[in-house]
Amino acid sequence: MKVSEIDMVTPETVEECLYYLGDKEKTVRLLAGGTDAVVRMKDNAGRPETWINIKGMNSLRYIREEKNGIHIGPLTTHTDIIQSKLLQEKANVLVSASNEVGGIQIQNMGTIGGNLATASPAGDTIPPLFTLDAQIELSSLGGKRMVPISDFFIGPGKTVQQAGEMITNIIIRPQAKNEIGIFEKLGPRKAQSISIVNAAIILTMGEGPRECLEGKIAFGSVGPTIIRAGKCERMLSLAPLTEERIRDVADAAWKEVMPISDGRATAKYRRSMASSLLARGLYRLMKRWEEQ
Structure with missing residues (x-):
């Protein structure tokens, strides 16, 4: 199967992306790093009618510290995490896990949001996020909601994320000096x-x-x-x-x-x-x- 047989749209903003996600007339799926999605598609699983390509949406790729914790954009790659001085200092358990994700190519392409959305029990970055009390922000045309990571997964490959929602932020607590x-x-x-x-x-x-x-x-x-x-x-x-x-x-x-x-x-x-x-x-x- 060729990728060209599937429609693809490339929104420039989160709002535009949510508009496409809210389309109930066709099956849609987000495409970020594609390290899992493309493999599944080749196995005839998870094939949508339309891909929503968000790889270049830089507004969702960031690592910054705010008053309520460290904010990580869902399009932040594993390489971004590995190279982050902030995370090396205040979330080294997550840096350590990202170092173990596949090889260099996978680390460059794969995203932390994709790791969460895939919801594999074997996902390397997910156990560290549990120990860092992560909060997952889900956005839709109807608004935003925060979900503790302990409530986010409901089974292998399954989360509480609903149709029309996407991960727009991940907040973790910084590790203390002790x-x-x-x-x-x-x-x-x-x-x-x-x-x-x-x-x-x-x-x-x-x-x-x-x-x-x-x-x-x-x-x-x-x-x-x-x-x-x-x-x-x-x-x-x-x-x-x-x-x-x-x-x-x-x-x-x-x-x-x-x-x-x-x-x-x-x-x-x-x-x-x-x-x-x-x-x-x-x-x-x-x-x-x-x-x-």
């Missing part, structure tokens, strides 16, 4: 494969040796949507994160995740790897904290 974050991924990097398991961790550290005041842990590719490891999070502040304590927290992850078996890995393997990734991430964070 917060450290890391992203861990299991996947054949050289093959640019999607994650078998991934995990994002943010710890708020106290003044005592390895004292963790609180933590946030989000796993990807181990359930129908991203899973927050609540039990593991509560265990983080009960005692200093010694090597023994880290093992105990990691062991608890086995019961937190709900993976399936598929062509990439068995459920049992994913459970084991979720524990291993959590342990590795916590060990690395403690080493980094002690070296500061």
